[in-house]
Amino acid sequence: MKAAVLSETNGKLAIKDVVLHEPKDNEVLVKIAATGVCHSDLNAIEDETTPKPTILGHEGAGIVVQVGSAVQSVQVGDHVALSWVPYCGVCEYCLDGSVNLCEAAFGPMFEGTLLDGTTRLEYEGETVFHNSLLSTFAEYAVVPEMSCVKIPKEMPLAQAALIGCGVATGFGAAVKAAQVTAGSTVAIFGIGGVGVNAIQGARIAGATKIIACDIKDSNLELAKSYGATHTVNTLESDAIEQIKNIAGGLGVHYAIDCSGNTRATEAAWHATRKGGTIVVVGAFNPSQVLNLPAGGFHRVGKHIRGSFYGDIHPMRDFPIIADLYLQGQLKLDELVLKKISLAQINEAIEAFHEHSCSNVGRTVITF
Secondary structure, three states, rough: OOEEEEEOOOOOOOOOOEEEEOOOEEEEEEEEEEEEOOOOHHHHHHHOOOOOOOOOOOEEEEEEEEOOOOOOOEEEEEEEOOOOOOOOOOHHHHHHHOOOHHHOOOHHHHHHHOOOOOOOEEEEOOEEEEEOOOHHHEEEEEHHHHHHEOOOOOHHHHHHHHHHHHHHHHHHHHHHOOOOOOOOOOEOOOOHHHHHHHHHHHHHHHHOOEEEOOOHHHHHHHHHOOOOEEEEEEOOOOHHHHHHHHHHOOEEEEEEEEOHHHHOOOHHHHOOOEEEEEEOOOOOOOOOOOOOOOHHHHHHHHHHEEOOHHHHOOOHHHHHHHHHHHOOOOOHHHHHEEEEEEHHHHHHHHOOOOOOOOOOOOOEEEE
């Protein structure tokens, strides 16, 4: 099959003819129809610890063409959206329903293998590593059964590819992690691909005031089309007071930080009313420090928590997201910024270095 292979840190991706071996008992062979190009792919390219050579890509959708002998949840011909965080189903977290906290995927993920510690990829006799247990920058992928989520066949696969990362994370942050309620007020910090979907989740949950907060006016303008009722540029000196005033003076009921910047989380804390909830889905740089006021901490009764993958359960929530799109309640068409071929992948990667590049939506490779 044709695949985009990364061979060195900060290197270009090269289109090569790679051998993909058949799926094992609990694995599925998927013909990739579409895959999003995410900023996380750039992070992997720049990361010296990424196993190499590797095939990147973790936002994918396609059609099942072969299943292992023990696979039960999908069959040949099914259309699937792929989850980059498969889970074991038997640990304490999985049994509690918190499959997003299962640790089964992370060892293999860092090692560049599938769940059994081996790869299915080879180039000229050399092992090629997987990325996020998917490797969707290729014509086909062998993935764990728990990464394959069946979706309606009427769902366009370019849009379906986006469900597995930013869409699910943002939507889940609002609906699952924060548990936004009807009639509430919500502030979303960081209006990128995750942030706009947190806005959509808050809108679908029935929030009456949704405040988009960002440093880019262009992103704030886009946020309105996804359901933001108000916008605040957080570079303004009175940004927190603006948010509080919009929310009636006390602050918002919920704040969701998608930025990955501790200063935004601190602003989210101050903009939230007593008893409110702050959810952090952005990944902090480990060198950053989060400063919250210690004085009176116990008296304000606020809840602050991290959320990985938006607290979603892929098998349950991906189909819900697909149905919301098909019903016209969730906007995904607008998130597909451009469709390209696999041969153009380096153009999409290089675009992340452009200051004017939109971080709301995705370039999607279609096959």
